[in-house]
Amino acid sequence: xxxxxxxxxxxxxxxxxxxxxxxxxxxxxxxxxxxxxxxxxxxxxxxxxxxxxxxxxxxxxxxxxxxxxxxxxxxxxxxxxxxxxxxxxxxxxxxxxxxxxxxxxxxxxxxxxxxxxxxxxxxxxxxxxxxxxxxxxxxxxxxxxxxxxxxxxxxxxxxxxxxxxxxxxxxxxxxxxxxxxxxxxxxxxxxxxxxxxxxxxxxxxxxxxxxxxxxxxxxxxxxxxxxxxxxxxxxxxxxxxxxxxxxxxxxxxxxxxxxxxxxxxxxxxxxxxxxxxxxxxxxxxxxxxxxxxxxxxxxxxxxxxxxxxxxxxxxxxxxxxxxxxxxxxxxxxxxxxxxxxxxxxxxxxxxxxxxxxxxxxxxxxxxxxxxxxxxxxxxxxxxxxxxxxxxxx
Numbered sequence: 089x090x091x092x093x094x095x096x097x098x099x100x101x102x103x104x105x106x107x108x109x110x111x112x113x114x115x116x117x118x119x120x121x122x123x124x125x126x127x128x129x130x131x132x133x134x135x136x137x138x139x140x141x142x143x144x145x146x147x148x149x150x151x152x153x154x155x156x157x158x159x160x161x162x163x164x165x166x167x168x169x170x171x172x173x174x175x176x177x178x179x180x181x182x183x184x185x186x187x188x189x190x191x192x193x194x195x196x197x198x199x200x201x202x203x204x205x206x207x208x209x210x211x212x213x214x215x216x217x218x219x220x221x222x223x224x225x226x227x228x229x230x231x232x233x234x235x236x237x238x239x240x241x242x243x244x245x246x247x248x249x250x251x252x253x254x255x256x257x258x259x260x261x262x263x264x265x266x267x268x269x270x271x272x273x274x275x276x277x278x279x280x281x282x283x284x285x286x287x288x289x290x291x292x293x294x295x296x297x298x299x300x301x302x303x304x305x306x307x308x309x310x311x312x313x314x315x316x317x318x319x320x321x322x323x324x325x326x327x328x329x330x331x332x333x334x335x336x337x338x339x340x341x342x343x344x345x346x347x348x349x350x351x352x353x354x355x356x357x358x359x360x361x362x363x364x365x366x367x368x369x370x371x372x373x374x375x376x377x378x379x380x381x382x383x384x385x386x387x388x389x390x391x392x393x394x395x396x397x398x399x400x401x402x403x404x405x406x407x408x409x410x411x412x413x414x415x416x417x418x419x420x421x422x423x424x425x426x427x428x429x430x431x432x433x434x435x436x437x438x439x440x441x442x443x444x445x446x447x448x449x450x451x452x453x454x455x456x457x458x459x460x461x462x463x464x465x466x467x468x469x470x471x472x473x474x475x476x477x478x479x480x481x
Contacts, residue, residue: 096378096382096387096388096391097314097315097316097375097378097379097382097391098159098162098314098375098394099390099391099392099394099395100374100375100378100387100390100391100394101155101159101314101371101374101375101378101394102156102159102393102394102395102397103390103391103392103393103394103395103397103400103440103443104374104390104394105152105155105156105159105394105397106393106394106397106400106401106404106436106439107152107432107433107436108148108151108152108155108370109152109153109156109401109404110404110432110435110436111144111148111152111429111432111433112124112144112148112149112152112153113192113194113404113405113408114404114408114428114429114431114432114435115144115425115428116192116193116194117192117405117408117409117411117412118408118411118412118419118420118421118422118423118428119131119420119421119428120259120260120263120264120267120421121254121259121263121281122254122255122256122257122259122260122263123260125254125255125352126254126255126256126347126349126352127141127347127425128346128347129256129257129260129347130257130260130421131424131425132424132425133425136426137424137425137426138425139426140424140425140426140428140429141425142339143429144425144429145335145339145359146332146335146336146339147366149359149363150297150359150360150363150367151331151363151366151367151370152367152370153196153297154226154297154301154363154364154367155301155367155368155370155371156196157200157297157298157301157302157305158301158302158304158305158308158313158367158368158371159305159314160200160204160302160305161207161301161302161303161304161305161306161309162305162306162308162309162314164204164207164208164211164302164306165211165306165309165310166309172463172464173204173208174205174208175463175464176459176460176463176464177200177201177204177205177208178201178205179201179459179462179463180197180198180200180201180204180459181197181198181201181202183197183201183402183455183459184196184197184198184199184200184201185198187402187405188278188282188285188286189275189278189279189282191402191405191406191409192278192405192408192409193278193279193281193282193285194281194285195282195285195405196298197401198286199285199286199290199294199295199298200298202286202290202295203295203298203299203302204302206299207299207302207303207306210303210306211306213306215306215307215310215311216307218303218304218306218307218310219303219304219307221300221303222299222300222301222302222303222304222306222307223300223304224300225296225297225299225300225303226296226297226300226301226304226360226364227300228296228300229292229293229294229296229297229360230356230357230360230361232292232293233293233353233356233357233360234354234357236251236353237350237353237354237357240349240350240353250288251349251353252349255349255352256349262277263277264420264421266278267412267413267414267420267421268413268414268418268420268421269414270414270415271413271415273414274413274414274415293360297360301364301367304364304368308368308371313368313371313372313375314371314375315375315379316372316375316376316379318372319368319372324369324372324373324376325369327365327366327368327369327372328365328366328369328373330362330365330366331362331363331364331365331366331367331368331369332362332366333362334358334359334361334362334365334366335358335359335362335363335366336362337358337362338355338356338357338358338359338362339355339359341354341355341358342355378390378391388444389440389441389443389444390440392440392443392444392446392447393439393440393443393444395443395447395451395452395453395456396443396446396447396452396453396455396456397453398453398455398456398459399453399454399455399456400439400443400453402455403439404435404439407435450469450470451469451470452468452469452470454469457469
């Protein structure tokens, strides 16, 4: 992002988001897709492994993706027209395609680029209008999931087959064989999953949620969400309570239903509804802490990671697929959920350290510089980075 008003708190929030995203993504690097959606089909769920899955589902799944989309929406406003936003979004789509088909099928860059093209014109809207449309759009996914759950027994076989493919164990063996193989062996399965994510999943759920959260981020920026002026502590606490209550109810429905496909869809309604207020609550809490401890070394270190978030996000995918894929160490399907949770924290801490070292010499990450250069012709790594509360170039 070419900034006119970069705040250290916003960078710290973006850096913290990378941890939340990695906690969930590492499961897809290391396990079949069905294990991410339905934990009963692969891997242990007893003891600490069950606790690790529950914590991930309750506190991380969707919450940090929503928050990251809000930050992306805010960045579209902060960048202004002088950053060639549509050209940058077009290049983001290209990066997303390369990432999805060449590295990891769970890419979000394509989604942000494609959806960003649709919402970038809303940057100049009043925050009230952005807020109303954003809330309407994030409601579409839960509404469609509710209709699907209520009509589950009457769904056409073709639609039901698509839904069940990754909610039961039928796809597990094929993914284990593919991702334990070399890069070319993985390619057909990775391409199939990536295409589904960029078409049917985008239309059914992820596109609506991403667009809505981007608009919420635009409104939040204008209302001071990323500067700690958005809501009172009591309001933030209420968001925590509402979000956790809805997400916990979804978790209870999923467990009580024995992780059956229909129970999963019902649970998903509650999960998606709760993920929005919980994402805002997490964001407000992190911003408040970052402002309070703005000069503390951990805050500045995490903020340095936020300034190279694009590079760090792709680094997570490259390292993750090399560790678990057959073209690397070949550990796919061998790590427990508790080990994966611990690994996410360890690798994120390593990234914070690397970003801190990088920021001593450079103001942009290597891929940030490449992205900026492709869009604007400036490939420099030495951007001037602002300090707390100051304006940056």
